[in-house]
Amino acid sequence: MIFFHICIVRKGCVTTDSVNFMSKPQAQIDTNKALVRERLTDDTTKWSRECVLPYPKEFEQSIDLLLEASLLAVKGKSRITQARQLIQQMSDVEMRTWFDALAQNAGAVRLEMLNRKPNKSVGKSSEDRPTEKREMQIIREQGFHCRYCGIRLVPNKQLKNLQDLVGYETLPNRSKKKKRMSTTDIHGIWILTRATVDHVEPMAMGGLDINRDENLAACCWSCNYAKSWYTIEDLEIDNPMCRPARHTDWLGLTDILP
Numbered sequence: 001m002i003f004f005h006i007c008i009v010r011k012g013c014v015t016t017d018s019v020n021f022m023s024k025p026q027a028q029i030d031t032n033k034a035l036v037r038e039r040l041t042d043d044t045t046k047w048s049r050e051c052v053l054p055y056p057k058e059f060e061q062s063i064d065l066l067l068e069a070s071l072l073a074v075k076g077k078s079r080i081t082q083a084r085q086l087i088q089q090m091s092d093v094e095m096r097t098w099f100d101a102l103a104q105n106a107g108a109v110r111l112e113m114l115n116r117k118p119n120k121s122v123g124k125s126s127e128d129r130p131t132e133k134r135e136m137q138i139i140r141e142q143g144f145h146c147r148y149c150g151i152r153l154v155p156n157k158q159l160k161n162l163q164d165l166v167g168y169e170t171l172p173n174r175s176k177k178k179k180r181m182s183t184t185d186i187h188g189i190w191i192l193t194r195a196t197v198d199h200v201e202p203m204a205m206g207g208l209d210i211n212r213d214e215n216l217a218a219c220c221w222s223c224n225y226a227k228s229w230y231t232i233e234d235l236e237i238d239n240p241m242c243r244p245a246r247h248t249d250w251l252g253l254t255d256i257l258p
């Protein structure tokens with residue numbers, strides 16, 4: 001059983017969110033990898049150089065619904081039912097399936113198709129990550145968009161604030177019973193938009209000064225998992241810090257759900 005860790009929000013220095021997605025039968029893993037290969041195609045010259053696997057653009061509609069639901073939810077109890085209805089219109093299952101079957105396997109599949117087997121170095125532990133405050137600062141400074149795929153990001157705090165307003169059942173983020181969550185316990189919009197910070201040079205390969213500014217990229221959950229501990233050179237993607245951060249009027253709902 002393998003556990004991947006993404007540290008987004010922590011108490012003290014301890015990573016609080018771990019996702020266990022890998023306790024699947026081998027046949028299921030093989031099927032998922034075949035889906036990624038099909039999406040990538042055999043023509044490596046046509047692969048994205050910006051991210052490991054671009055997300056389906058129809059998911060933008062669910063992010064628009066998230067924005068509308070947030071605007072309604074903050075108006076008070078009389079609008080909560082409407083906000084819940086908008087959340088229920090999102091492509092919850094599709095977004096979860098996208099992550100579970102495709103995105104999180106995409107880095108490994110790219111490497112397999114490129115016939116690369118990089119050695120994992122002894123890197124830094126999650127305790128050596130930047131502070132939560134600095135991660136939020138990075139996400140804000142880099143415009144609340146994933147530096148790789150460009151998707152709109154939402155910090156965990158804002159998603160939790162919305163959850164408080166619409167109720168846990170409408171917007172779940174983990175199992176109440178199990179210590180570790182599986183994808184079925186999390187609403188798809190949470191998986192799709194959640195803001196993280198990625199080490200472009202992976203922590204697992206990390207030398208000195210792994211937390212230098214130019215190595216820290218605002219990143220969506222899917223790109224972070226897809227990239228895993230692989231280098232951008234191994235994955236044949238460009239350094240996202242070499243292109244400008246995307247700044248629009250999207251502020252990760254921090255202007256609506258402070």
Ligand SMILES: [Zn+2]
Pocket residue numbers: 051146147148149150151219220221222223224
């Ligand atoms: Zn991304």
